[in-house]
Amino acid sequence: MDCAVFPVCGNMGSGMVTLMTPPSLLRKNRANELGCAAAMRKARNLLFVLVVAEAVATSLAAEHRGAGFLAWTAFDSWHWSESGTERVCESPVIDCPFAWRELIMSWNASAPSGTGFKFEVRAYVGERPTRYYVMGFWTEAPGDFPRNSVNGQQDADGEVRTDTLLLREACRRVQLRVTFYRSAGVGWPRLRFLGIAFSDPTVRLPPLRPNTAAWGRTLDVPCRSQVDYPEGVSAWCSPTCVSMVLAYWARAIRRPELDKDVPTVARGVHDPSWEGTGNWSFNTAYAGQFDRLRAYVTRLSDVSEIEAWIARGAPVVTSVCYDLLRGRARTRNSGHLIVCVGFTDKGDVVVNDPGTRQEMRRSFPRDDFMKAWDYSNRTVYLIYPVNFRPPADRFGHWSGKH
DSSP states (O other), rough: OOOOOEEEEEEEEGOEEOOOOOOHHHHHHHHHHHHHHHHHHHHHHHHHHHHHHHHHHHHHHHHTTEEEEEEEEETTTSSSEEEETTTEEEEEEEEEEEEEEEEEEEEEEOOTTEEEEEEEEEEETTTTEEOEEEEEOSSSOOSSSBBBBBOBBBBBEEEEEETTEEHHHHHHEEEEEEEEETTTTOOOOEEEEEEEEEEETTOOOOOOOOOOGBTTTTTOOOOOOGSSSSGGTTTTTTHHHHHHHHHHHHHHTTTTTGOOHHHHHHHHBBBBTBBBEEEEHHHHHHHHHHTTEEEEEEESSHHHHHHHHHHHHHOOEEEEEEETTTTOOHHHHHTEEEEEEEOOOTOOEEOOOTTTTTTEEEEEOOHHHHHHHHHHTSSEEEOOOOOOTOOOOOOSOOOOOO
16 A cells, blocks of 8 residues: 655645645556556457457358358268277368358168168357257168157257257357168168258348249149148148159159159158158158269258259259248148249249149249248258259359368
8 A cells, every 4th residue: 555645735725725646646547547448449359359250250141141051972081980780970070151050961872771870960169069969860761770850959059850950059160970870791871972051041131133044934843742642631742742853853864763652752751750751851861862863951042043943954842831822821830842843934933732632733923932932941852863963053052062
């Protein structure tokens, strides 16, 4: 503590006295002022860094229009381990082009009876990895190994809703793990393709200019109805769409073995944990199990991207709200899948609708389709031969080779 005799100045006769601050206290006050100023500068700098970081993240997400896709067809550089009838293949940590909040995994694999897979993913919150979330157990013939999604995966970092990982905080880095299973004396299952569709649903951007090259064009995709099957009336829209697209390619590339009827596809995609056939990843995995066929789930940002696929001659399965598609108020459990097969001369969407027997080929106003498609954050199935040349990918929504 400093001690001082305070000098006095002023008019002594009037009784007014002014106390003078000693030099040591002046120095201390000045130091405090400088310290506060430095702290404020640091706070401002930190705020600036955070604002810039958020702006950069937003800009990166906007550059990709809120959605991205990465895919692998070779896994030699991943870390492999083996123990008896189990192999584990783990990716390096993957840097995505932008911070994402939702992720869907797709795979194309051969997993006949006596073999199976487990597909997992984890994100990195800063430097900390989350747990590995199971995105599905897969086999073509459940028995020795299961085919199902995994319920109850919810923690402080996120949750899995059947086929979709939802994070509570946007992350940019991700890691994948695939476990191969086989029964004794059986060969290993074969993984040909693995893809991840990641997105930030908070990104909202204006529509793109329409791709009028698809206007007035309708692809000859066979019409099939889930209503023809009592057990599928309210549940088989997804496998019916897959059946239609497989039949289209069976004709287009002269591979009749790809033409599978609706009940066959429904059995092949059934997920007992979800109690139905609407697991997005399982539907594309079914189509992708056929040799020289590619199938995966991804998310687009605009109808013009669907137009690009139609112009190239490939139908697109889209997940929509059936109520909004028909211009009605949205109700619960109105999710539906349809096959986009073309566009009218005015740009309205032409679809094969599996949810009806009458007028299965029909058109819907473009605006109604866009509202209905937003319900699933613009989710699609892309199914095509591996030697097919996809349209130019302006935003990284489907090419994604890594």
